Amino acid sequence: MTADARTDACTDASRPEGRTVLLASPRSFCAGVERAIEIVERLLDRHAGTGRTVYVRKQIVHNTHVVAELERRGAVFVDELDEIPADVPDGSVVVFSAHGVSPAVRDQAAEQALTVVDATCPLVTKVHAEARRFAARGDTIVLIGHAGHEEIDGTLGEAPEHTVLVETVADVAALQVPQQVPDPGRVTYLTQTTLAVDETAEVIAALRARFPAIKAPPEDDICYATTNRQQALAAVAEHAQVVLVVGSANSSNSVRLVETVRRQGVPAHLIDDAAGIDPAWLNGCGRVGVTAGASAPDRLVQEVVDRLRTLTGAGVTVTEVATTTETIQFALPSQLRPSRQDPRKADR
Numbered sequence: 001m002t003a004d005a006r007t008d009a010c011t012d013a014s015r016p017e018g019r020t021v022l023l024a025s026p027r028s029f030c031a032g033v034e035r036a037i038e039i040v041e042r043l044l045d046r047h048a049g050t051g052r053t054v055y056v057r058k059q060i061v062h063n064t065h066v067v068a069e070l071e072r073r074g075a076v077f078v079d080e081l082d083e084i085p086a087d088v089p090d091g092s093v094v095v096f097s098a099h100g101v102s103p104a105v106r107d108q109a110a111e112q113a114l115t116v117v118d119a120t121c122p123l124v125t126k127v128h129a130e131a132r133r134f135a136a137r138g139d140t141i142v143l144i145g146h147a148g149h150e151e152i153d154g155t156l157g158e159a160p161e162h163t164v165l166v167e168t169v170a171d172v173a174a175l176q177v178p179q180q181v182p183d184p185g186r187v188t189y190l191t192q193t194t195l196a197v198d199e200t201a202e203v204i205a206a207l208r209a210r211f212p213a214i215k216a217p218p219e220d221d222i223c224y225a226t227t228n229r230q231q232a233l234a235a236v237a238e239h240a241q242v243v244l245v246v247g248s249a250n251s252s253n254s255v256r257l258v259e260t261v262r263r264q265g266v267p268a269h270l271i272d273d274a275a276g277i278d279p280a281w282l283n284g285c286g287r288v289g290v291t292a293g294a295s296a297p298d299r300l301v302q303e304v305v306d307r308l309r310t311l312t313g314a315g316v317t318v319t320e321v322a323t324t325t326e327t328i329q330f331a332l333p334s335q336l337r338p339s340r341q342d343p344r345k346a347d348r
Helices: 003-009 031-047 064-072 103-111 122-136 150-156 169-174 197-210 224-237 252-263 298-312
Strands: 018-025 054-057 076-078 093-096 116-118 140-144 163-166 187-191 242-246 268-271 287-292 315-322
Touching (some): 018 224, 031 093, 031 122, 064 076, 122 187, 140 150, 140 197, 163 169, 169 197, 224 252, 224 287, 242 298, 252 287, 287 298, 298 315
Parallel strands (some): 018 287, 018 315, 054 076, 054 093, 093 116, 242 287
């Protein structure tokens, strides 16, 4: 169905007699997000009533609801480490967000004698390790990603003298040899973990055409969760007349979901929660696709479905569209793992 046909289908009536909600699966939290949130929650439980503070540098994950809930429980979010007072109570900690940090931030934490618990997603940590390794062998690293994103800031910081950032095919064409790429025969690319798979493939193709000797990372850097959510939503978009993506505006993977659907010619809207639904988007639409970015709680999806029931004023059928099952789990940092000597002391 063309974009025009879909639009016409959504405007031929103000309210359909019934509505089908096509629910993409997988959706919502990924393993890295679950791990990061659990780290903060466990620390808050551990330090409750002690006078110690749990600081978090940047948003632990990019979701307004998650951050607000952790703030209500006592977490203190700061943009930079120098916002943490010098006289913090002994035992207070600072958590690095799931997006990772540069070596300069780690050095600053050491200089301030801060106790750090690292919630960086292990898949982001992998990209950091690749950047160090490829720079050490003398390669120029072309990093594909969005300037200003916290994950990109952290990765760039691993080898700034050896790394150039590109976002589009035009950026690839604009790379200067030898100013930015001293040796076209020694180039490796890396990517942000939350990019659109189809757009990134175009940029990689342009890099291969420009630098035929370019090397790829051993494994794809776009994470499994980003890929899975895009594939599941693409399957939904084949049948939906409009799509709602639950996620915050600063969530890269959520924004990419919206963009992916729109490239299929389907109207798509990013909403923080059910309150963000504009009923006009749904006029005449009998098939509504719904998903959530990897940093959005699934309870928000259920609230969106409930809101759609209210707005429909008729029967709503919810159909799950599953393309794969996720079973990946990541271990907690050593500071938070249960003691082997005394399992009774395990954090709950």
